[in-house]
Amino acid sequence: MQVKVNMLxxxxxxxxxINQAMLDNTNNIYFxxxxxxxxxGRLTGHIVGNxxxxxxxxxxxxxxxxxxxxxxxxxx
Numbered sequence: 640m641q642v643k644v645n646m647l648x649x650x651x652x653x654x655x656x657i658n659q660a661m662l663d664n665t666n667n668i669y670f671x672x673x674x675x676x677x678x679x680g681r682l683t684g685h686i687v688g689n690x691x692x693x694x695x696x697x698x699x700x701x702x703x704x705x706x707x708x709x710x711x712x713x714x715x
Contacts, residue, residue, distance in 0.1 A: 659672040674684035677697060686692045689711075696705045 660670040661668060661672075669686070669688050671685055671687045673682060674686060674692075675682075675694075677683050677699075679697075679702065681697050681702070682695065683697070684692070684694045691709055691711055693707060693709045695707050697703065698705055
C-alpha cells in the first residue's frame with residue numbers, strides 16, 4: 640500500500656523549512672509538526688503523530704543543548 644504525504648511549507652527569513660507533514664486526505668493526522676524554534680532557528684518544540692511532544696532548551700551563547708523534555712498527549 641502506498642501512502643501519499645502532503646508536505647506543508649513555512650518560509651522564514653533564515654531558511655525555507657518544512658513545518659509539518661501529514662497524511663493526505665485525512666483529518667489532520669500528522670507524522671510530525673514543529674511547534675517552536677528559537678532565534679537561531681534551532682528546533683525547540685515538536686509533536687509527532689503518536690502524541691509524543693518534545694521540548695528542547697539550548698544555551699543562547701554556545702548553542703549547546705541543555706534539556707530535553709518529552710511527554711504524551713500534549714495538545715498543540
